[in-house]
Amino acid sequence: MSESPVPHEPPIYRRIADGLRARIHAGELRDGDRLPGENALMAEYAIARATARQALAVLINEGLAVPKRGSGVYVRQFKPIRRHGARRLSREQWGQGRAIWDADARGRPFTVDRVEVALERAAEDVARVLDSDQVWVRRRRYLVDARPVQLATSYFPAHLVEGSAITLTDTGPGGVYARLAELGVPPAHFTEEVRARMPNPRESNLLDLPGGTPVIVIARTAYASDGRPVELNEMILDSAAYVLQYDFDA
Amino acid sequence: MSESPVPHEPPIYRRIADGLRARIHAGELRDGDRLPGENALMAEYAIARATARQALAVLINEGLAVPKRGSGVYVRQFKPIRRHGARRLSREQWGQGRAIWDADARGRPFTVDRVEVALERAAEDVARVLDSDQVWVRRRRYLVDARPVQLATSYFPAHLVEGSAITLTDTGPGGVYARLAELGVPPAHFTEEVRARMPNPRESNLLDLPGGTPVIVIARTAYASDGRPVELNEMILDSAAYVLQYDFDA
Structure with a gap:
């Protein structure tokens, strides 16, 4: 080659976002601090409003900042939770532990503030997956740092778990998986199906979601060793x- | 126990959604057909508008229907693509192949209509993950059935891939993974980090997203066997x- 290619600079909004991110990671901007506003960024970098907005959007999209209506963009007070599928194969075993997104990998303590247990007729899709028209249903809401983060609804084939503590509010030590093991069907395989969509009003309410925040939906099916x-x-x-x-x- | 618990009926909006879903799966309602509107459901089931809306929202959330502004809700014309992580462990090996969401598991043919290749200075987060300040970047857009479905941007440490076909638009047979293998660093391990958020204007435009459609962001890091x-x-x-x-x- 006659000459090396010249690397492109990342676009200006990226560089502004990188700078703000570095200040957050350095602790110079802390939880709850207001980030420079659109006007301040426009003046400092001589850029258009749309560009300033894009820079802030990068941090909002990364979960490092939250907009408050009419008041600006703030360093967010909640570090995302890193949820591992397939713990067995965790990257720490072989990788160098670098992750693209900043998140809390240690299990933060969560609490459950609502548990509803009921015997129900299964919806068509649930009946098909579990091969059962009647299901015991356990509905819970999980909180971390007093913030609701997850709604979970577990369905069990009624004929399988009838009479076990899975049908009680308190499932006892080891929870439902210990009870399934006692019933001779410990989970051996998992499938997780993952989608994202906007929340419905009930979900929005129970998770206390600000407008424009989608939900991730995970349908996790546990199978015994016989499938x-x-x-x-x-x-x-x-x-x-x-x-x-x-x-x-x- | 003195008597068996009585199963609860699912809520009315669920049962209406189940009925409509069954009609879609039976082929009675087809791609592009208009679903019964809120007024029709209110009259038929003697329910409130909010309940009718909830029933339709179930199908929209499942990706079985799409709202068109001011015109109603239609059976959607696009079956979601089922994307497998960890193919090796595919459920077909042991499970019974039932999935909660209807999606096309066979690989539908996709096309790539944009490829941009450039040497760039890495953004801070990319530099940290790849341990390299200079990166070769490959940007592509994928389409299925002529619909844009995915934007992908791959970053490679510049010192690793310099001079290989990874820096060319056409990477040759087997693509970038075959080229990495030739360079002595075939991918051995993958980490996928998954988030969801609203799209930025560029993403919205390139993916031709209707309003209120979030994006799923996957950051997939490939590691050689030495980590x-x-x-x-x-x-x-x-x-x-x-x-x-x-x-x-x-």
Whole structure:
């Protein structure tokens, strides 16, 4: 080659976002601090409003900042939770532990503030997956740092769990998976199906979501070693509160 | 127990949605057909408008229907793509192949209509993951059935891939992974980090997203067997077009 290619600069809004991110990571801008506003960025960098907005949008999209209506953009007070599928294969075993998104990998303590347990007729899709028209349903809401982050609804084939503590509010030590093991069907395989969509009003209300925040929906099916489905857990996650991580070999 | 618990009926909006879904699956309502409107459902079931709206929202949320502004809700014309992480562990090996969401599991043919290749200075987060300040960047847009469904941007450490076909528009047979193998660093492990958020204007435009459609963002890092990161691929997915599936053992 006659000459090396010249690297492109990242676009200006990216560089502004990089600078603000660095100040957040350095602790110079802290939880709850107001970020420079659009007008301040426009003046400082001689850029258009749309560009300033784009720079702030990068940080909002990364979950590092939250807009408050009519008041500006603030460093956000909640570090997303890193949720691992397939813990066995966690990257720490072989990788160098670098992640693209900043998130809290240690399990933060969560609380459950609502538990409803009921025997129900299964909706068509649930009946198909679990091969059962009657299901025991466990509905919970999970909070981290007093903030609701997840709604979880677990369905169990009624004939399988009838009479076990899975049908009680308190499932006892080890929870539902310990009870499934006692019933001779410990979960051996999991499938997680993941989608994203806007919340419905009930979800928006229960998760206390600000406008414009989508939810991640995970339908996790647990199978016994013989392939029999033993639980379907539908989880609705505040998308701003979570990073999902899956690790696997090529 | 003195008597068996009585199963609850699912709420009325669920039952209406189940009925409409059954008619879609039976082929009675087809792609592009208009679903009964709110007024029709209110009259037929003697329910409030909010309940009718909830019933339709179930199908919209499942990706089975799309609202068109001022015109009603239509059976959607695009079946979501089922994208598998960890193919090796695919559920077909042990499960019974039932999935909660209807999606096309066979690989539908996709096309790539834009490829941009450039040497760039890495943004701070990319530099950190790849341990390289200079990166070769490959930007593509993927279409399925002529509909844009994914934007993908792959980053490679410049010192690693310089001079290889990874820096060319046409990477040759087997694509970038075959070229990485020739360079002695075939991908051995993958980490996928998954988030969801609203699209920025550029993404919205390139993916031709209707309002209120979030994107799923997957940051996929490929590692060589010695743990060295060799590629970071940031994928922006139309959330209405995809179901992600991950399978793993307990």
